[in-house]
Amino acid sequence: MQVKLVNENSLIIYFAESVSIETADFINYVYHRLNEDLGDVIENIIPSYTSILLSCHSRKIGLQAFLRLVNSALNNLHSSQIDDFKPEQIELPVYYGEEVALDHEDISQHTGIPFSEIIKLHTGEYYRVFAIGFAPGFAFLGNVPTQIAMPRKKSPRTNVPKGSVAIADRQTAVYPNQSPGGWQIIGRTPINLLDITTKNLSKFSMGDQVKFKAIDKQTFLAMGGVL
Amino acid sequence: MTLRIKQAGALSLIQDLGRFGYQDVGVTVGGPMDNHAFYWANRLLDNPPNASQIEITMGPFAAVFEKSTTFSLCGAEVVAKLNTRIISNWHSCVAESGDVLSLSFPKKGLRTYLAIAGGFDVPKMLGSTSTVVRDQFGGMTQQGDKLRDGDTLPYQPNVSLFCRGALKQFIPDYAETIRIGVLPTYQFDQFDEKAINTFLNEIYTVTPLIDRMGYRLEGATIDFPDQNFISEGIAPGSIQIPANGQPIVLMRDRQSIGGYPKIGCVCNRDLNLLAQATPGTKIQFFLQDLFEAEAELQQEQHYFYRV
Numbered sequence: 001m002q003v004k005l006v007n008e009n010s011l012i013i014y015f016a017e018s019v020s021i022e023t024a025d026f027i028n029y030v031y032h033r034l035n036e037d038l039g040d041v042i043e044n045i046i047p048s049y050t051s052i053l054l055s056c057h058s059r060k061i062g063l064q065a066f067l068r069l070v071n072s073a074l075n076n077l078h079s080s081q082i083d084d085f086k087p088e089q090i091e092l093p094v095y096y097g098e099e100v101a102l103d104h105e106d107i108s109q110h111t112g113i114p115f116s117e118i119i120k121l122h123t124g125e126y127y128r129v130f131a132i133g134f135a136p137g138f139a140f141l142g143n144v145p146t147q148i149a150m151p152r153k154k155s156p157r158t159n160v161p162k163g164s165v166a167i168a169d170r171q172t173a174v175y176p177n178q179s180p181g182g183w184q185i186i187g188r189t190p191i192n193l194l195d196i197t198t199k200n201l202s203k204f205s206m207g208d209q210v211k212f213k214a215i216d217k218q219t220f221l222a223m224g225g226v227l
Numbered sequence: 228m229t230l231r232i233k234q235a236g237a238l239s240l241i242q243d244l245g246r247f248g249y250q251d252v253g254v255t256v257g258g259p260m261d262n263h264a265f266y267w268a269n270r271l272l273d274n275p276p277n278a279s280q281i282e283i284t285m286g287p288f289a290a291v292f293e294k295s296t297t298f299s300l301c302g303a304e305v306v307a308k309l310n311t312r313i314i315s316n317w318h319s320c321v322a323e324s325g326d327v328l329s330l331s332f333p334k335k336g337l338r339t340y341l342a343i344a345g346g347f348d349v350p351k352m353l354g355s356t357s358t359v360v361r362d363q364f365g366g367m368t369q370q371g372d373k374l375r376d377g378d379t380l381p382y383q384p385n386v387s388l389f390c391r392g393a394l395k396q397f398i399p400d401y402a403e404t405i406r407i408g409v410l411p412t413y414q415f416d417q418f419d420e421k422a423i424n425t426f427l428n429e430i431y432t433v434t435p436l437i438d439r440m441g442y443r444l445e446g447a448t449i450d451f452p453d454q455n456f457i458s459e460g461i462a463p464g465s466i467q468i469p470a471n472g473q474p475i476v477l478m479r480d481r482q483s484i485g486g487y488p489k490i491g492c493v494c495n496r497d498l499n500l501l502a503q504a505t506p507g508t509k510i511q512f513f514l515q516d517l518f519e520a521e522a523e524l525q526q527e528q529h530y531f532y533r534v
Contacts, residue, residue, distance in 0.1 A: 005517055006412045007492040008524040010462045019457060031251070044250040046460030048484050053460025059528050063521045131458060133484035136254045136362050140458075177363065196353060202252040 001074060003067065009043065010055040011067060013074070019049045019142075024128055027052060028207030029082045030074070037073045041066060047206045048131045087207040089126065092174070092189055094165050094212045095220035096122075099227060100188035103153075107167065107184050110150050115186075119214055121145045122186065126209040127172060137176035137194035137202035141210055144172050156182030163188045163225070165212065176202070187212075190225030228294045229379035230343065233327070236286040239374040241347065241366055243279045246355035250460070250483040257357035257365065258479050260284075260439060260502035261338055262495070264302035266531045267393050268342035271299040271319040276531050278346025279356040281374065283339040289329040290341075292322040294384040297344040301393065303336030303503060304401065318392040336401035336503040344385035359480055361440070399500055403508060404430075407497045408515030413465065413489035414451070422449045426490055427512055431474060435506040439480035441467075442501060444510060448472030451488045458486040464493035476501060494520040495527075 002014045013030070016023040031047040034054065041061045046053040056066040096119045098104055104115045111118065127141035134140075149170045157180060160166070164175045166183030175181055176193035193203040204210065215223070232239070242265070245258025259265035259282055269278050286305065292298075299319040300307055307314050308329045314320050316339070322328065330339060349356045352369045363371035367378055374380075418426070431446035449472045465477045467487035476493055477485075479502075493501060494515045504510070 004412065006462045007410055007464060008495050008517070008521040012413075012460065043247050044256070046250045046483050048459045049457050051457075051459040053462065055462065058521075058524055059532055062525065063518070131484055132251065132253045133458070133482055134253060136249075136252060136364070138253050179361075200252075201249060201254070201353075206251065 003070060003074070005063065005067065006053065009058040009063060009066075010053060011063075011070065013052045013054070013070070014050060015052075016050045019130065021128060023050055024130055024207060025082055028087065029085045030077065031206055032085050033077065033081075034070070034073060038069055041069070048133075085207070087128070087209050088205070089209045089211070090204065091211050091213050092191060093215040093219070093223065094123075094187040094189050095215055095217060095225060096187040097217055097220075100161070100164070100185075102164075102185040104186060107148070107150050107186060111148055113147060118148050118186065121148050122167075122172070123212045123214050126211045129204050129206055129208045129210065132202065132204065132206065135176060135179055137204065138173060139202070139204040139208075139210070141172045143170040146170065150184050152182040153184065156180055160185065161188065163190065163193075165189060188220070188225060190220050190223035228384055229381050230347070231291045231293060232374050232376055232378045232380070233289040233291060234287060235374045235376050235378070236283060236288045238284040239288060240282045240284075240358040240360075241279055241349055241356050241374070241380070242282045242358060243356045244277045245357050245479065246353050246359070246364065249353055253483055254353065254364065255359045255362050255480050255483070256463075257355070257359040257439075259340065260479055261302055261340070261499045263399070263499040263527075264338070264340045266527070267317065267397065268299045268301040268340040269346075270531055271301070271391055271393065272297060272342055272344045272388060274342060274344065274346055278342065279349055280340050280342040280347065281380070283330060283341060284337060285332060286330045286339065287332050288339070289327060292326045292328070293324060294382075295321070295323045296382060296385045297321050297388045297390070298328070299342045300330075300339055301342075302339040303333035305333045305339055306331035315392060317398050319388065319390045321390060337505050338503060343382045344388060345383045348381040348383065361480060399503070401500075401503045404511065405497075405500055405504060405508060406511050406513055407501055408494040408520065409466065409491040409512050410494055410515055410517050410520060411491050412517070413491060415491045417488070418449070418451060418490055422451065422490075425449055426474075427514065431510045431512070433504045433506050433508040433510065437506065439478055441478055441481060442476040442504070444474045444476065446473070449474065449490065453488070456486050456488050458484045461485045461489075462492055464495070464498040465489045466491055466493060478502060495524050496520070
């Protein structure tokens with residue numbers, strides 16, 4: 001671990017040089033511990049693949065004192081506690097019908113795999129929430145099987161429909177709201193991912209494990225899905 | 228008891244100091260592009276520092292006070308009139324019921340802050356009124372909507388306060404060439420000497436591609452060897468160097484994480500100054516000591532939050 005100052009009230013903790021499940025587990029643990037230990041002086045906390053960016057309330061604490069608090073919190077970590085922060089497992093229903101899988105032809109062509117098989121591969125594993133960003137509730141999930149990895153579109157769509165499930169390289173994600181976006185769209189979930197009236201706000205939290213489950217059109221519509 | 232917008236201009240947004248505490252789920256902080264002008268506009272009215280204001284980018288802007296109150300204007304150099312009378316910027320001023328405030332297109336600077344005694348009475352979303360258009364958060368209907376002609380913003384009628392102005396030394400000069408202090412953080416140490424020298428010795432120009440998310444600059448190319456970079460949290464003022472070597476300074480509506488190397492961070496004081504820069508403005512970067520910058524921030528907070 002390496003702690004570096006960033007600006008007048010921010011610092012960043014680096015945990016590793018490359019992305020791995022072990023690092024993600026550890027970051028998830030540290031993220032929860034820092035929130036618990038230093039919650040009242042933390043202004044914002046941004047966990048990501050290999051780092052956590054922290055800013056403090058500069059009216060409550062100076063940068064040097066904040067750095068000392070963070071260092072002492074980091075010195076009090078116990079790897080045995082990592083298991084106390086076991087990630088939540090979430091199953092998300094997805095309709096993979098051709099009318100919502102806007103890029104099903106492209107991805108089949110690119111990978112040489114029939115779309116029905118792509119669905120099987122996509123729903124076959126648990127994906128880890130490595131980071132949340134780009135838009136509120138937009139979780140970067142990984143890693144999809146190499147056979148169905150596909151680069152982003154050359155020219156992004158101006159309007160990706162809300163709930164769209166998509167792939168970019170070995171990552172997959174769900175668009176919580178209608179927005180521009182360049183990922184390859186393979187389905188749509190009827191589930192609302194962002195609800196500002198709930199405590200967690202977002203369906204996904206850092207470290208969660210997400211599995212997609214294929215549903216048919218009727219179920220999609222019955223669950224409130226919009227075509 | 229409302230302010231009725233007659234002309235919203237290019238981009239007028241409700242802002243408070245920002246939406247804090249939700250970046251871990253990807254929610255943008257937002258808040259005033261120029262905190263310094265925002266703090267002053269509230270201070271001139273004895274408002275709490277976080278009271279909601281209108282951030283007027285470019286304008287022209289016009290609005291009617293439907294009840295008497297006191298208001299203040301800080302930021303860009305504009306011709307401001309109350310009915311036909313010219314009024315001072317960086318000043319508070321009394322408005323009677325029916326008075327019309329009008330602001331010209333700025334002569335210098337880009338953004339004007341209009342504060343009202345007690346603050347505008349608009350609903351909060353996740354603890355903030357700040358409008359973030361991209362997130363569809365905040366604003367009049369809490370869907371990230373910018374202000375439109377005909378919108379009415381409620382406020383509490385207020386006994387007239389004494390009118391006063393900001394001290395001269397606190398009013399920045401939005402010059403054609405500005406010096407911007409950079410904190411040598413993030414990947415600063417990983418740029419080679421040639422890249423650092425280029426960055427600190429060449430003049431960069433503000434391009435027309437500027438918005439609340441980021442300011443794209445152009446000038447001599449800054450090279451960074453490794454463009455395969457793992458996304459990490461982005462602090463305000465981060466200076467990204469993408470593959471084309473042209474810096475992008477990330478502003479208040481920046482995304483929470485990003486995957487470009489960063490040559491440092493613009494210090495708080497100069498991020499406010501940069502937020503007032505228009506396309507064509509020349510920028511000279513210089514290295515700013517982090518702890519001096521922090522002392523300045525602490526001093527500013529102390530000044531604006533004192534009771």
